[in-house]
Amino acid sequence: MATALALVFFYAPIDGDQGLSQKIFYIHVPIALTSYACFGWGAAKAFLHLWKRSPGADLESYAAIHQGVIFGALTLVTGSIWARVSWGTWWTWSSNQLVTFLILFLFYSAYFMLRYSVEPGPARANMCAVYALFGVVLIPVSWLSIRLANDFIHPTVFTSNGPQMSGSMFLAFCVAWAGLLTLAGTMYRVELAGKRLDERIRELRELLA
Amino acid sequence: MSTGEKYVAAAYLVVFVAVLAWVAIIASKLSRLERDVDELAELARRKVGSD
Numbered sequence: 279m280a281t282a283l284a285l286v287f288f289y290a291p292i293d294g295d296q297g298l299s300q301k302i303f304y305i306h307v308p309i310a311l312t313s314y315a316c317f318g319w320g321a322a323k324a325f326l327h328l329w330k331r332s333p334g335a336d337l338e339s340y341a342a343i344h345q346g347v348i349f350g351a352l353t354l355v356t357g358s359i360w361a362r363v364s365w366g367t368w369w370t371w372s373s374n375q376l377v378t379f380l381i382l383f384l385f386y387s388a389y390f391m392l393r394y395s396v397e398p399g400p401a402r403a404n405m406c407a408v409y410a411l412f413g414v415v416l417i418p419v420s421w422l423s424i425r426l427a428n429d430f431i432h433p434t435v436f437t438s439n440g441p442q443m444s445g446s447m448f449l450a451f452c453v454a455w456a457g458l459l460t461l462a463g464t465m466y467r468v469e470l471a472g473k474r475l476d477e478r479i480r481e482l483r484e485l486l487a
Numbered sequence: 488m489s490t491g492e493k494y495v496a497a498a499y500l501v502v503f504v505a506v507l508a509w510v511a512i513i514a515s516k517l518s519r520l521e522r523d524v525d526e527l528a529e530l531a532r533r534k535v536g537s538d
């Protein structure tokens with residue numbers, strides 16, 4: 279992350295069109311892509327739970343979706359800040375990219391309402407897995423919405439012709455994304471370890487009681 | 488500080504604060520787990536003593 283920050287502020291050039299505010303791109307877009315990756319990972323684990331009944335897959339799916347929601351919230355906040363400085367507004371309902379991402383975020387936020395409204399057990403694990411799998415459909419919808427519709431508000435940097443930026447900008451972006459993926463992976467593993475410890479402590483308490 | 492600089496600082500600060508909050512939550516969870524383990528160890532000791 280430190281390398282990414284150094285590259286963003288001291289290596290990547292200042293954008294001629296947007297000026298310094300374009301630096302938000304290096305945190306906003308990698309966070310959004312990390313959020314997609316977390317939701318995708320959560321759905322993959324949910325699929326494994328339903329298909330192979332892998333032990334622990336339900337918990338892994340939950341932890342990944344939790345990380346996805348954290349990164350999703352950060353995507354919305356950093357995006358709003360960037361929108362304010364670039365478009366003069368915090369939010370616009372006319373951008374498909376913004377609205378589909380908000381739907382994706384709300385859909386996965388509701389996952390926790392479902393999870394905590396059902397008693398723990400196989401039924402809850404199955405319901406949550408099916409819900410997580412449904413949500414993953416929204417990821418390509420969110421990604422493609424801006425490309426399929428004529429959205430002139432939200433910029434499209436990654437087109438079929440490749441990334442529309444200079445090499446130094448792309449390098450800073452890739453390093454920032456790698457840093458954020460590492461951060462998300464670490465957070466996922468720490469959260470998972472905490473949840474597993476919680477479960478074992480509960481089992482031990484029942485045994486000793 | 489220009490307006491652009493303020494917004495860039497705000498965006499990066501939001502992420503930094505969020506990560507910091509997450510670390511604080513995990514730290515408090517870790518200390519709770521530590522207390523739980525201590526409690527269980529005490530329970531186990533008592534159980535062994537009574538057997």
